[in-house]
Amino acid sequence: MNFPTWMSGIQQRTEAALVAALPSPELAPARLHEAMRYSVLGGGKRVRPLLCHAAGAIFGADSSVLDAPSIAVEMVHAYSLVHDDMPCMDDDVLRRGKPTCHVEFDEATALLVGDALQTQAFHVLSKHLPGIAPARQIDMLHLLASASGSRGMAGGQAVDLAAVGHQLTVGELEFMHIRKTGALIRAAVLLGAHCGEAGPDALDHLGRFANRIGLLFQVVDDILDAEASTATLGKTAGKDAADNKPTYVSILGAKEAKSMSIKLKQDAHDALDPFGAAALRLHELADFIVERTF
Amino acid sequence: MNFPTWMSGIQQRTEAALVAALPSPELAPARLHEAMRYSVLGGGKRVRPLLCHAAGAIFGADSSVLDAPSIAVEMVHAYSLVHDDMPCMDDDVLRRGKPTCHVEFDEATALLVGDALQTQAFHVLSKHLPGIAPARQIDMLHLLASASGSRGMAGGQAVDLAAVGHQLTVGELEFMHIRKTGALIRAAVLLGAHCGEAGPDALDHLGRFANRIGLLFQVVDDILDAEASTATLGKTAGKDAADNKPTYVSILGAKEAKSMSIKLKQDAHDALDPFGAAALRLHELADFIVERTF
Numbered sequence: 001m002n003f004p005t006w007m008s009g010i011q012q013r014t015e016a017a018l019v020a021a022l023p024s025p026e027l028a029p030a031r032l033h034e035a036m037r038y039s040v041l042g043g044g045k046r047v048r049p050l051l052c053h054a055a056g057a058i059f060g061a062d063s064s065v066l067d068a069p070s071i072a073v074e075m076v077h078a079y080s081l082v083h084d085d086m087p088c089m090d091d092d093v094l095r096r097g098k099p100t101c102h103v104e105f106d107e108a109t110a111l112l113v114g115d116a117l118q119t120q121a122f123h124v125l126s127k128h129l130p131g132i133a134p135a136r137q138i139d140m141l142h143l144l145a146s147a148s149g150s151r152g153m154a155g156g157q158a159v160d161l162a163a164v165g166h167q168l169t170v171g172e173l174e175f176m177h178i179r180k181t182g183a184l185i186r187a188a189v190l191l192g193a194h195c196g197e198a199g200p201d202a203l204d205h206l207g208r209f210a211n212r213i214g215l216l217f218q219v220v221d222d223i224l225d226a227e228a229s230t231a232t233l234g235k236t237a238g239k240d241a242a243d244n245k246p247t248y249v250s251i252l253g254a255k256e257a258k259s260m261s262i263k264l265k266q267d268a269h270d271a272l273d274p275f276g277a278a279a280l281r282l283h284e285l286a287d288f289i290v291e292r293t294f
Numbered sequence: 295m296n297f298p299t300w301m302s303g304i305q306q307r308t309e310a311a312l313v314a315a316l317p318s319p320e321l322a323p324a325r326l327h328e329a330m331r332y333s334v335l336g337g338g339k340r341v342r343p344l345l346c347h348a349a350g351a352i353f354g355a356d357s358s359v360l361d362a363p364s365i366a367v368e369m370v371h372a373y374s375l376v377h378d379d380m381p382c383m384d385d386d387v388l389r390r391g392k393p394t395c396h397v398e399f400d401e402a403t404a405l406l407v408g409d410a411l412q413t414q415a416f417h418v419l420s421k422h423l424p425g426i427a428p429a430r431q432i433d434m435l436h437l438l439a440s441a442s443g444s445r446g447m448a449g450g451q452a453v454d455l456a457a458v459g460h461q462l463t464v465g466e467l468e469f470m471h472i473r474k475t476g477a478l479i480r481a482a483v484l485l486g487a488h489c490g491e492a493g494p495d496a497l498d499h500l501g502r503f504a505n506r507i508g509l510l511f512q513v514v515d516d517i518l519d520a521e522a523s524t525a526t527l528g529k530t531a532g533k534d535a536a537d538n539k540p541t542y543v544s545i546l547g548a549k550e551a552k553s554m555s556i557k558l559k560q561d562a563h564d565a566l567d568p569f570g571a572a573a574l575r576l577h578e579l580a581d582f583i584v585e586r587t588f
Contacts, residue, residue: 023444028469032444032452083409088401107382111405112444112452115377115412119443122416126436134428141435142420149413150317150326150406158326158406175322 003284007050014049015041017067018074021124035105035113036120040078043096043234047217047289048073048185052192054281055206059196065129069140069191072125076148077184079117082110084157090243097234118148132195140194147187156180160245168246174215181221182214189213189282205274209282212268217289219261222247224292226254265290297578301344308343309335311361312368315418329399329407330414334372337390337528341583342367342479345507346486348575349500353490359423363434363485366419370442371478373411376404378451384537391528412442426489434488441481450474454539462540468509475515476508483507483576499568503576506562511583513555516541518586520548559584 001009018040025034049070056066085092085100086107093103102110125141132140146152156179163176189210193203225240226249240247248257268286272279295303312334319328343364350360379386379394380401387397396404419435426434440446450473457470483504487497519534520543534541542551562580566573 027445029444029449029452029456031456032449036444079409083405086405088405108455109452111377111380111382112448112455115373115408116444116448118409118412119439119448122435123439123443126432126439134432138420138428138431138435141416141432145413145417145420149417150323150330150410151321154406154410154413155323155326158323158403161402161406162323162325 003281003288006281006284007288010050010053011046013063013067014046014070014074017071021071021075022120031105032109032112032116035101035109036117038098038104039082039101039113040075040117043098044074044078046070046074047285048077048188050285051185051188051210051213051282054279054285055189055192056195057192057281058275058278059193059198059202061192061195062131065131065195066192068124068127068129069144069195070188072121072144073184073188073191075117075121075124076144076153079114079121080153080157080184082117083114086110089157089161090239092236092239094234094236121148129195136194140191143190143194144187147183152179152183152187153181156183163246165244166246168251170248170251173246173248173251177215177218178211181218182211185214185217186210202274205271209268209271209286212264212271213286213289216261216264216268216286219248219257219264220289220292222249223254223257223261225249261290297575297582300575300578301582304344304347305340307357307361308340308364308368311365315365315369316414325399326403326406326410329395329403330411332392332398333376333395333407334369334411337392338368338372340364340368341511341579342371342482344579345479345482345504345576348573348579349483349486350489351486351575352569352572353487353492353496355486355489356425359425359489360486362418362421362423363438363489364482366415366438367478367482367485369411369415369418370438370447373408373415374447374451374478376411377408380404383451383455384533386530386533388528388530415442423489430488434485437484437488438481441477446473446477446481447475450477457540459538460540462545464542464545467540467542467545471509471512472505475512476505479508479511480504496568499565503562503565503580506558506565507580507583510555510558510562510580513542513551513558514583514586516543517548517551517555519543555584 022037022040023033025037027033052070052073053066081095082101084090085095086102093100101113125144129137148154156176159176160180186207189206190203193206265286269283272282316331316334317327319331321327346364346367347360375389376395378384379389380396387394395407419438423431450470453470454474480501483500484497487500519531522531559580563577566576
């Protein structure tokens with residue numbers, strides 16, 4: 001199976017799993033459920049589920065088991081976007097080519113949508129997972145919580161907020177992105193590996209790969225924000241510069257940021273060496289993330 | 295040990311457990327961690343931890359194990375208050391006698407505080423719990439997620455929002471409160487029982503008790519909001535009427551609401567019959583919740 005076919009298959013099964021795991025809009029409170037589905041379904045590249053499935057595939061994990069951590073991570077990601085777009089945060093009106101949740105619904109609903117999506121992630125991941133030992137499943141839940149909280153994604157957003165209008169060093173920018181974007185990407189990879197019987201060494205190598213990919217993802221995002229059009233992105237382009245946010249492009253310049261992305265991609269590939277051909281999909285995903293830019 | 299001494303002991307150990315489980319303000323991002331601690335520590339009656347410990351005591355559960363679900367539930371409760379107080383929700387400036395989080399810090403920080411506190415609850419409850427089988431711990435995590443999400447507490451808040459300015463029946467008001475307040479109170483009781491070896495029948499009885507207590511709590515809250523002063527409450531009094539929110543007092547009148555609270559308290563006591571003297575603390579807590587009013 002070639003990469004685009006594999007990718008499209010994972011994206012479709014992820015969409016189906018999300019449809020099944022989100023509360024039905026026919027259940028009360030209907031408007032909240034409708035807004036949750038609006039914010040999660042029918043958009044996004046599903047990079048985190050792709051990484052989760054690709055990492056699990058190395059260890060022969062079952063796709064139907066990998067769906068649970070995949071959509072749990074995607075729900076956390078979606079909740080963070082909904083809250084991040086709110087007026088008190090980035091105040092953005094466009095996401096995945098559609099009005100943001102607080103624009104389409106209202107602010108109070110967007111707040112509750114984010115809250116309930118986060119809960120739903122833990123709800124999904126605490127259901128029975130066939131073939132996963134309960135103690136391992138608890139480790140997975142703990143991993144998701146560590147990646148999402150104040151020392152992970154939410155903490156990265158706090159640092160991001162504090163950075164607006166400040167000059168950061170590349171080191172400080174990295175500190176922020178390792179948390180804001182990197183932590184959840186790392187969780188996606190490691191949760192996939194946990195669904196197979198990955199040992200500590202394998203998790204170490206994958207952790208290294210994921211750290212590179214997380215930064216790579218952000219560098220590419222910064223390049224896209226600076227260079228692409230709003231229509232291509234499906235979200236407001238040029239917003240970082242307009243908001244006076246430090247980015248890899250604003251600190252390093254576009255050329256240097258592109259060189260950095262190539263270097264990170266190579267490091268990511270190198271981290272996969274111990275897995276040989278079993279890591280094919282992860283290699284392809286590293287390339288895919290960079291190819292968005294050029 | 296008399297009830298006030300027992301209660302004060304649980305409140306103190308809960309505070310200590312929260313201090314230990316919240317990220318240190320010396321860790322980055324320091325301001326977020328400071329705001330999380332501000333929103334959780336040094337206030338609140340800790341009703342949910344009290345219920346959790348009292349329910350666990352029936353089955354001889356260890357206090358040090360009960361601390362984990364107690365503070366997990368308290369963190370979910372605290373996050374809901376922080377988000378509920380925000381301008382796009384209830385827009386309140388006073389909580390537990392202090393400025394609300396978004397007033398003391400800022401809106402974006404309050405949003406992230408709520409987000410990170412919810413995550414921290416699942417982080418705490420997914421740590422190793424001595425003497426609890428992993429499969430049971432997963433059930434506990436699932437129970438907390440069910441109680442907190444769109445079919446529980448967050449869903450109740452959505453119904454509450456939609457109800458502003460509308461005339462509700464007592465049945466509709468109950469539907470809302472069973473979710474908004476009741477679900478988490480029920481979770482506190484059942485999580486405590488899960489820390490002992492409570493069987494399905496015992497969980498049924500406790501579920502019935504908790505449903506009564508959850509409603510009782512809300513009826514009493516409505517009476518207090520209508521009758522007490524801001525200084526006594528530590529939050530803005532008379533706010534429900536000012537916000538045109540339906541309450542038990544606005545629908546039934548104060549006298550009828552008080553009768554209802556007495557009836558609910560009796561039903562709660564009756565639900566504890568199967569446990570005999572082992573349920574002493576739960577009996578006392580039911581009385582304590584009502585005695586706040588008179």
